[in-house]
Each structure stands twice: as C-alpha cells, then as structure tokens.
Amino acid sequence: MKQVSFAVVAVWIASMASAQDLGFKAPPRQAAPVAIENITIHTISGGTVESGFVTFAEGKITGVGSGPAPRLSGGSVVDGSGKHLYPGMIGANTQTGLMEIGAARATIDYAEVGGITPEVRAAVAVNPDSTIIPVTRSSGVLTVGVLPLGGPIPGRASVINLEGWTWEEMSVADDAGMVVNWPNMRPMRGGFVARSPEEQDKERREALAAIDQAFQAAAAYVAAKAADPGTATDIRWEAMRGVLDRSRPVLVRADELEQIQSAVAWAAERNLRLVIVGGRDSFQCVDLLKRHDVGVIVAGTLRLPRKSDSDFDEPYTLPSKLEAAGVRWCLASTGGPQETPHERNLPYHAGMAVAYGLDPAAAIRSITLAPAMMLGVGDRLGSIEVGKDATLIITDGDPLEITTKVERAFITGREIDLSNKQRILDKKYREKYRQLGITP
Numbered sequence: 001m002k003q004v005s006f007a008v009v010a011v012w013i014a015s016m017a018s019a020q021d022l023g024f025k026a027p028p029r030q031a032a033p034v035a036i037e038n039i040t041i042h043t044i045s046g047g048t049v050e051s052g053f054v055t056f057a058e059g060k061i062t063g064v065g066s067g068p069a070p071r072l073s074g075g076s077v078v079d080g081s082g083k084h085l086y087p088g089m090i091g092a093n094t095q096t097g098l099m100e101i102g103a104a105r106a107t108i109d110y111a112e113v114g115g116i117t118p119e120v121r122a123a124v125a126v127n128p129d130s131t132i133i134p135v136t137r138s139s140g141v142l143t144v145g146v147l148p149l150g151g152p153i154p155g156r157a158s159v160i161n162l163e164g165w166t167w168e169e170m171s172v173a174d175d176a177g178m179v180v181n182w183p184n185m186r187p188m189r190g191g192f193v194a195r196s197p198e199e200q201d202k203e204r205r206e207a208l209a210a211i212d213q214a215f216q217a218a219a220a221y222v223a224a225k226a227a228d229p230g231t232a233t234d235i236r237w238e239a240m241r242g243v244l245d246r247s248r249p250v251l252v253r254a255d256e257l258e259q260i261q262s263a264v265a266w267a268a269e270r271n272l273r274l275v276i277v278g279g280r281d282s283f284q285c286v287d288l289l290k291r292h293d294v295g296v297i298v299a300g301t302l303r304l305p306r307k308s309d310s311d312f313d314e315p316y317t318l319p320s321k322l323e324a325a326g327v328r329w330c331l332a333s334t335g336g337p338q339e340t341p342h343e344r345n346l347p348y349h350a351g352m353a354v355a356y357g358l359d360p361a362a363a364i365r366s367i368t369l370a371p372a373m374m375l376g377v378g379d380r381l382g383s384i385e386v387g388k389d390a391t392l393i394i395t396d397g398d399p400l401e402i403t404t405k406v407e408r409a410f411i412t413g414r415e416i417d418l419s420n421k422q423r424i425l426d427k428k429y430r431e432k433y434r435q436l437g438i439t440p
Contacts, residue, residue, distance in 0.1 A: 023134060023417050025165050030413030032076060033057035035069035036394070039080025044087055044369045045383035054085060056390035059412035064384055078394075078408070086364070086399060087384055088142030088391040088409065091343040092297045092371035093277055093332035096136060096144050097126030097160065102340045115151025116214050118239040122146040123158030123174040126167045132341055133162045134420035139344040140393040140406040141367075142416075143172065145332075145375045147179050147251065147277065152207045153214055154179050156239065157251055159375050161391065163411040175242060176375045177249040177275065183207040185258035215270060219244055248376065249273040249295070255280035255306070261288065268292050275374055279329075280306060283318055286325035295328040295374050298366075301352045302345065303334060316356035323362050330370035331363075351400035363400060389413075 034056055041049040041064065053069035055062045063070065069077060100107035109125045126146060136144075142162055148155040157176040164170035183204040187197035195203075214236075221237035222244055242248030252263045255278040264285075267274035276282060279296040282289060289296065298318055305314045322329040331353065333346055350363040358366075372382030380389045390413040397404040409416050433439045 023419060025128075026163055026411070026414035026416050028164075028169060028414075030057065030059050030390070032074055033062070033072040034076055034078065034390075034410070034413065034415075035072050036078040036080050036085060036392075037069035039394070040084045041384060042084060042086045042364065043384040044365055045385060054384060054390075054392070056392075056410070056413050059390055059414070061384065061386050061388050061390050064386060080394060082396070083407065084395045084397065084399075085384065086140070086393050086395065087368045087382055087388075088393055088411065089140045089346055089367045089399070090371040090375075090382060091136070091141050091144040091332055091346050091367075092330050092374060093147055093299060094144045094341045094343050095146065095149065096132055096162070096341040096343055097128070097130050097146060098122065098148070099341060100127070100130055100132065110148055111150035111154060112148070116153045116210060116236070117150065117155050118153050118178060118214065118218070118237075119235045120148055120155025121158055121174050122148045122155060123160055123167050123171045126158070126160060126170060128164055128166060128170060131421050132343075134417075135422055136341075136343045137162050137409060137416060138406060138418050138420050138423070139347060140395065140399050140409070141343045141346050142391050142393065142409060142411050143372075143377075143381055144343060145176060145371065150181070152181055152183070152210045154181065156248075157375070159377050161411050163414065163416050172377055172380065173375070175239075175248060176377070177251045178240060178243045179277075180211060180250055180252045180263075181207075182252050182254040182259045182263050185256065185262050211266075215240070215244075243272060246271070246273050249275045249374075251275050251277050251297070253277045255299075257281040257284050260285055264288055264292055264294055267294075277332075280315075280318070282327070282329075283321040283325070286322065286327050289327050290325070293328070295330075296322060297371070297374060298322070298329055298331050300332065300334040301349045301356075313356055316352050319350075319353040319363070319366060320357035320359075323358060328370075328374070329366065330374050331366040332371070347399045348402055351402070354400060360398075360400070 037053040038051055041052045049066050052066045054064050095110045098110035112120045145157055145159050147157045157179055158174045159172040159176045160170040187200040218237040218240035221234055225231045243250050250272045254260045254263050254276050275295040277297045278299045282296045301315045303315050331350055333343055346367055350367050354360050354363045369382035372378040390410055392410045393406050394408040395404050395406050
C-alpha cells in the first residue's frame with residue numbers, strides 16, 4: 001500500500017509541475033508610449049483603416065488614424081507594414097484558469113461546495129500560472145469570461161485578461177453577472193441514463209424551486225436592508241444585488257428549446273437581464289429572444305449536432321441564423337464540464353461559421369466587441385477606439401484562418417510573451433531531427 005501511495009503522490013506532483021507556466025509576466029504597467037504605424041487597422045466599431053496608426057500610453061489607446069503616426073516623446077514605434085491590427089479576441093464562456101487537466105481532480109477548481117453559492121467569484125480561483133493561458137494567447141485570445149460550474153446557482157462570472165502575476169492583476173470585472181444552471185425540462189432517455197423519468201422530474205422541480213427561493217430571498221433581503229440599514233448583512237444575497245437591479249445580467253446555461261423558453265419566462269417575470277449560455281436550439285425561438293432582448297453566448301460551432309434528425313451543419317449555421325434574425329449574440333468555445341479549455345480554437349469556431357454563411361465582419365465582431373458588450377466590458381475592450389484599453393494583436397493575415405500567425409500582442413499596453421510549451425517542444429524536436437540528419 002505504501003508503494004502505491006508514493007506512486008500516486010509522485011504522479012500528482014508531476015502533473016502539477018507540468019501544469020505550471022514557467023514564462024515571465026509583463027510588468028504591471030505600460031512603461032512608455034507606443035505607436036504602431038503603416039498597418040491595416042480593423043477597428044471593429046468603425047470600419048477598416050488602411051495604412052493607419054494607433055498610439056497608446058498608460059494602457060489606453062490615445063490615437064487612431066490614417067497616415068504616419070505622430071512622433072512620441074520617449075516612446076517606441078512599431079512598423080506594421082504588411083500586417084493587420086485587431087483588438088484582442090475575447091472568449092466569453094470558459095473555465096480557463098479554473099481547470100488544467102480534466103481527468104486530474106487536483107487541477108480542477110471550477111465549483112464551490114453547495115448548490116446555491118451566489119457569493120462565489122470565479123476570478124478568485126483563477127491560476128495565473130496555468131499552461132493553458134500562454135497557448136490561448138498565442139491564438140490572439142487575450143481576455144476571457146470565466147464562468148463557474150456546479151449547482152443551480154454556482155456563483156458569478158468574471159472577466160480576466162490573460163496576463164498577470166495574481167488574479168487581482170488579471171481581473172477586468174470580477175463580477176460580470178450571476179451564473180444559473182437551468183435544469184433539463186424534459187426527462188432524458190436512453191441506455192446511458194441511470195435515473196428514471198420520475199426521478200429526473202423530481203430533480204427538475206427541486207432545482208427550479210431552489211433557484212426561485214434564492215431570488216425571492218435575495219429580493220426580500222434587499223428590501224429589508226433598504227427599510228432598515230441595520231439589518232444583518234448576508235454575503236449571499238448581497239452578491240445578488242447587481243442582478244436584481246439589472247446592472248448585471250443573469251447568465252443562464254440552457255441548450256434545449258424548452259430550457260430556453262422556461263428561462264426567458266422566468267427572467268421576464270422577475271424583470272432580470274437575461275443572457276443564454278449555450279443556446280443550441282436558440283434559432284427555434286428567435287422571436288421570443290428578440291421580444292425580451294435576450295442575448296445568446298453560442299457555445300461553439302466545432303461540435304456535432306445533438307439530435308439524430310438534425311441537419312449535419314446545424315452547429316455551423318447557428319451564428320448566421322441568429323445574425324440574420326437580429327438576435328444579440330456572440331461566439332464562445334464549448335466550455336463544458338470535464339472538458340479542458342480550448343479557447344485557442346476560438347477564431348476557428350468563427351471561421352467555420354463564415355464557411356457556412358456568416359458575414360466575415362460579423363464573425364470577427366462575435367469574438368471581440370460582441371462578447372465585450374455581453375459581459376459588460378464593452379467600454380474597455382472589443383474594438384480599437386480612443387480611450388479603450390490597448391489590448392491588441394498584430395497578425396500577418398486574417399485571424400480566422402488557421403495559417404495566420406499572431407506575431408505580437410499587447411494587454412493594456414504591455415507587450416506580452418507569446419511563447420508557450422507547444423512552441424518550445426516544436427523547436428526541441430525540430431532540432432532533434434536536424435541533428436539526426438532526418439531533416440535539413
């Protein structure tokens with residue numbers, strides 16, 4: 001038994017060591033002004049500027065225009081000839097920093113104990129040294145919305161930049177809305193389902209009751225606190241003030257049509273700002289979504305249809321259907337439980353949507369400005385405008401193309417290191433085969 005225990009400990013230590021990012025972080029603040037000139041600027045919000053310039057200082061964009069950049073006192077100039085400048089991409093639905101290896105429990109921290117934990121903030125649990133972060137940045141994804149998993153109300157989403165020594169440095173908005181996991185509205189059947197339809201119906205009723213009771217208790221607490229400021233503070237219900245006064249959205253995970261319809265009716269009754277996360281069947285109820293101004297965070301296109309009678313291209317065409325219908329939406333990756341985050345593939349999810357009918361401009365917006373607005377940080381991120389954060393990428397082409405390289409990246413004006421474990425391994429084994437005479 002001792003030998004087995006030591007082996008288990010050794011494997012655990014090795015897995016933790018391999019899950020450590022050994023790169024250096026950028027300084028906490030931009031040191032000197034920077035100008036990027038002679039570059040094609042994709043502003044997202046204001047069209048494309050050919051052979052233009054962008055200047056930024058102290059982490060903020062200070063100038064955008066055509067022609068040569070103004071000379072900066074004490075700053076540096078980047079020649080972007082032949083290159084493209086985009087805002088950093090934003091993954092709106094992920095467990096990046098909360099999970100390293102889906103099969104290794106010691107590397108998972110995306111759920112708190114208990115089913116109703118609105119006081120939880122995802123950002124607090126983020127591991128700044130996750131090896132998933134560098135490879136994500138190398139694809140141009142510089143910001144993510146981190147959503148906790150767990151029970152009916154697992155906590156609050158956070159928006160983080162993918163650079164920093166601590167979660168406080170990384171945080172853009174540690175409270176970006178309350179996450180609610182909506183239960184299945186009809187029983188699942190099949191050989192893989194262990195619970196009977198009756199048991200599933202009971203679980204559904206209990207989950208809906210728990211969600212309702214939590215929101216009722218929070219509303220009663222806020223009313224009592226307003227009437228008597230001396231009322232004892234309850235951190236659970238304090239955490240729900242933002243959704244009750246509509247300053248924060250309720251981010252409801254729902255895929256099935258019946259789930260979405262039920263969640264919309266519930267949110268409308270309580271006058272809540274609703275965003276659906278997942279939204280696989282959202283194209284079946286676009287009129288309902290538009291009537292109640294419900295946003296949808298589409299959980300990826302690179303997946304299979306759920307139902308045997310669905311069209312083969314149903315996941316690929318969902319973004320173009322929502323765009324054509326005028327629904328507010330953005331694109332994320334799948335972000336499912338027990339699934340190691342793959343935000344590095346976010347631009348290719350958008351590229352697949354373009355291949356199946358989505359306008360390329362809408363596709364880029366769906367992974368930049370649209371998620372920023374959905375998560376409440378559109379005043380800081382998602383487009384290249386004066387006053388916004390200088391969170392930018394320089395590419396050698398269209399970032400939706402898999403052959404395009406992100407050559408340089410800046411987060412709040414600080415140039416970040418784009419190396420990662422995969423690139424180091426690539427260099428290592430290319431050198432191996434060169435020495436063995438297998439490759440030139």
